[in-house]
Amino acid sequence: MFIERMMNYLERIHLETIRAVDCHGTMTAAAEALHLTQSALSHSMRKLEDQLGVPLWHREGRSLRPTQAGEYLLATAKRLLPQFAHAEERLAQFARGERGTLRIGMECHPCYQWLQKITPPYLRDWPTVDFEVKQEFQFGGIGALFAHEIDLLVTPDPLRKKSLHFEPVFDYEQVLVVSADHPLAQKTHVVPRQLGDEVLFTYPVSQDRLDIYNRFLAPAGRTVRKQKVVETTDMMLQMVACGRGVGALPRWLVEEFSEKYAVRPVRLGPNGVQKQIFVGVRRTDLEVDYINAFLELARGFRERSEEQAPS
Amino acid sequence: MFIERMMNYLERIHLETIRAVDCHGTMTAAAEALHLTQSALSHSMRKLEDQLGVPLWHREGRSLRPTQAGEYLLATAKRLLPQFAHAEERLAQFARGERGTLRIGMECHPCYQWLQKITPPYLRDWPTVDFEVKQEFQFGGIGALFAHEIDLLVTPDPLRKKSLHFEPVFDYEQVLVVSADHPLAQKTHVVPRQLGDEVLFTYPVSQDRLDIYNRFLAPAGRTVRKQKVVETTDMMLQMVACGRGVGALPRWLVEEFSEKYAVRPVRLGPNGVQKQIFVGVRRTDLEVDYINAFLELARGFRERSEEQAPS
DNA sequence: TTAATCGATGAGCTATGTTCATCGAAAGAA
DNA sequence: TTCTTTCGATGAACATAGCTCATCGATTAA
Incomplete structure (x- = not known):
């Protein structure tokens, strides 16, 4: 179909967002936790959904319920993000001259x-x-x-x-x-x-x-x-x-x-x-x-x- | 020490870079593989090294040899990147209405x-x-x-x-x-x-x-x-x-x-x-x-x- | 020596992701 | 019911992060 298929849509910030929304309930609260505005998250996630071609949440009234794809991405986030955190922690230890x-x-x-x-x-x-x-x-x-x-x-x-x-x-x-x-x-x-x-x-x-x-x-x-x-x-x-x-x-x-x-x-x-x-x-x-x-x-x-x- | 300690320095692109350098040998070749300029990678990785406070490569002459920290990050990249790729693949399947x-x-x-x-x-x-x-x-x-x-x-x-x-x-x-x-x-x-x-x-x-x-x-x-x-x-x-x-x-x-x-x-x-x-x-x-x-x-x-x- | 190729660097630009302001809809309070 | 608060969506304006370009010195191969 397309020549360029190797675009990396999914970034760490998206996983952070998905997890924060799940854990704080609303997008607004998640935005605050991530030190961003609600608008930023909304734009960012909409763009991701457009790129992936799949909605991550059912928008019901003013609340967000994860779709099947959203649930999947949430599980992925919960698995991968701690590994990012640990890698950074470990590298910080290298920086301090500690062993690990x-x-x-x-x-x-x-x-x-x-x-x-x-x-x-x-x-x-x-x-x-x-x-x-x-x-x-x-x-x-x-x-x-x-x-x-x-x-x-x-x-x-x-x-x-x-x-x-x-x-x-x-x-x-x-x-x-x-x-x-x-x-x-x-x-x-x-x-x-x-x-x-x-x-x-x-x-x-x-x-x-x-x-x-x-x-x-x-x-x-x-x-x-x-x-x-x-x-x-x-x-x-x-x-x-x-x-x-x-x-x-x-x-x-x-x-x-x-x-x-x-x-x-x-x-x-x-x-x-x-x-x-x-x-x-x-x-x-x-x-x-x-x-x-x-x-x-x-x-x-x-x-x-x-x-x-x-x- | 600092109030803000929760900055996310490490991004997917950094892992991609580390892996590409390892696999293509030189930074220039890695840049080409990632559809970026050599300059971009050099800047990006130097910034990361500054933020982490640890060099990721020994610069010996014009070649790069991973430091201990670099080796660690390389191993992390090789573990995490396939999971990103698979997640995107899976979400693309959701988009196409397939099951997985x-x-x-x-x-x-x-x-x-x-x-x-x-x-x-x-x-x-x-x-x-x-x-x-x-x-x-x-x-x-x-x-x-x-x-x-x-x-x-x-x-x-x-x-x-x-x-x-x-x-x-x-x-x-x-x-x-x-x-x-x-x-x-x-x-x-x-x-x-x-x-x-x-x-x-x-x-x-x-x-x-x-x-x-x-x-x-x-x-x-x-x-x-x-x-x-x-x-x-x-x-x-x-x-x-x-x-x-x-x-x-x-x-x-x-x-x-x-x-x-x-x-x-x-x-x-x-x-x-x-x-x-x-x-x-x-x-x-x-x-x-x-x-x-x-x-x-x-x-x-x-x-x-x-x-x-x-x- | 020469020529090719490496990574580093600074300046400048562009595009990405951000904020701001505002909207309509939904939910809770009176 | 009505009023108020709070949600997420959206467009426009903006700032800056991240990229390219041009160039450098150093290293390596011919």
């Missing part, structure tokens, strides 16, 4: 507690690296890695893909935690049936992500009397210590808290429930020094803890 | 052969939907799904993630294919040892993705006399038919070709090697009619083939 930002994603509570041990020495070694920790992902941790939302994922579920690199960084045993004067506290281990009359405290995550179900109760076809959700580890241990129920935590965590709270770890089943935490990165990022340094540090930690407890 | 483009990714050869069966009826039902099939992914099929490079992934390896939806669409048996006058052609099944003196033809993919190794030879600790790579199914069957070696293919494919070539399927091991192919989509795309329609069609195909061969 290490954005860490986490998918489980033990991951978080492990991370809290790694963080201090890392921050000391890399004072110019910014540190961000995120826990909620629209498309899951793996998706966040691929989408460059995060640079590093701490997770119990590794994924073999040649573009990603996963590496175990921490091994631990998941144990039952009971009050010190609980009858089970004296046992070498507990079997699923013995939890039939207990209240179980868990973190607020879906049941299929709780190892005590996956690896202990469910295989035996057992369940507990009642499950109650607690937000924090301290809260869980408080409730357990005063005999209101039992919980499931990494052994090292229980032992660490056993002075503060009167709680004891009990092995889950005769062999225990062994777990591993992995760190995943994009393979292309393995060359980035401050990312690689984090992995090195994690490896060092792992070796040290294995020496202490060669089990 | 179904971009399918594939991770294995049997996937491709299955797809060839689904494609004709789909194209008939959805004449306004464009159809694209890709086979190479920088970050793997799952990564391509997350990065919106493709809309649909056909793969033997599903992945449980709540943002993705995987669904089995095709079950088949992987069999050994031999010449009709090969001694093994008369057997009900073959055991790993019997392939010790054979030449094995395979597609050009890494060994750990070949089921005949993963599920048949490797578990028995056996191997073949020699492995040879062929590019196409026809080529493989030609070589097999004239007794130059053996191959591994889905049973239905062998049976389909058994009239054209003098080849026979032989079960791998007493129980055979059973395989499944899955289709994965982003969960948010399940509402898109022409994507959902593909899944429906795939389901229909699966039910029909199960009726034919209830095994």
Whole structure:
């Protein structure tokens, strides 16, 4: 048809506008947020609509409702704009002579507690690296890695893909935690049936992500009397210590808290429930020094803890 | 420091420039490719460098070598620009009243052969939907799904993630294919040892993705006399038919070709090697009619083939 | 040496995107 | 109902961001 088809109609400002209208409700409010006049946005978007040949909003009365095309562009904006923002942020860090930002994603509570041990020495070694920790992902941790939302994922579920690199960084045993004067506290281990009359405290995550179900109760076809959700580890241990129920935590965590709270770890089943935490990165990022340094540090930690407890 | 920190320095044109310079070697050539003058690019990029406070290229003599910041921005450009292009393409389709483009990714050869069966009826039902099939992914099929490079992934390896939806669409048996006058052609099944003196033809993919190794030879600790790579199914069957070696293919494919070539399927091991192919989509795309329609069609195909061969 | 080609730069122009002023329509308040 | 406010659309006027042109010095190949 036309010789010149390679015109770039779509610009960042259009995406900014689409998103601002969605988020502020009206075009006028969006204009204010973008430090422009309502007229400017109106002209600009009308021009875009003309060039694309498709309306982006249904004009109903004095309100704007996105068309199908508008919805699509909105989704695109919400995906692309944060990447622009992050790129600018990153370049600003280059300008300041800093190394960058290490954005860490986490998918489980033990991951978080492990991370809290790694963080201090890392921050000391890399004072110019910014540190961000995120826990909620629209498309899951793996998706966040691929989408460059995060640079590093701490997770119990590794994924073999040649573009990603996963590496175990921490091994631990998941144990039952009971009050010190609980009858089970004296046992070498507990079997699923013995939890039939207990209240179980868990973190607020879906049941299929709780190892005590996956690896202990469910295989035996057992369940507990009642499950109650607690937000924090301290809260869980408080409730357990005063005999209101039992919980499931990494052994090292229980032992660490056993002075503060009167709680004891009990092995889950005769062999225990062994777990591993992995760190995943994009393979292309393995060359980035401050990312690689984090992995090195994690490896060092792992070796040290294995020496202490060669089990 | 400054009140106004929310300036958007980085624009699409800058990314275009960075990429064009990388791909054409010089700024002058890049300018021509972008239908601009060399002067325009020079001014524009210098302004950006000033605003960001970071040089993007080392100026060495009359050539440009990207700085670390430049490399980073180049990687960003290569990731973001295709998404701009695709968004414009998609909006142009909206303008033409078309539904969109179904971009399918594939991770294995049997996937491709299955797809060839689904494609004709789909194209008939959805004449306004464009159809694209890709086979190479920088970050793997799952990564391509997350990065919106493709809309649909056909793969033997599903992945449980709540943002993705995987669904089995095709079950088949992987069999050994031999010449009709090969001694093994008369057997009900073959055991790993019997392939010790054979030449094995395979597609050009890494060994750990070949089921005949993963599920048949490797578990028995056996191997073949020699492995040879062929590019196409026809080529493989030609070589097999004239007794130059053996191959591994889905049973239905062998049976389909058994009239054209003098080849026979032989079960791998007493129980055979059973395989499944899955289709994965982003969960948010399940509402898109022409994507959902593909899944429906795939389901229909699966039910029909199960009726034919209830095994 | 010569000639070609690179990127940088300043001056000047043009066209793009902005503001201003104003409109009609819609929605909320009295 | 009527009055008032607030929405988005529009045309004209304007300002400036971004482009071209012309030219420079430096580098590289012939």
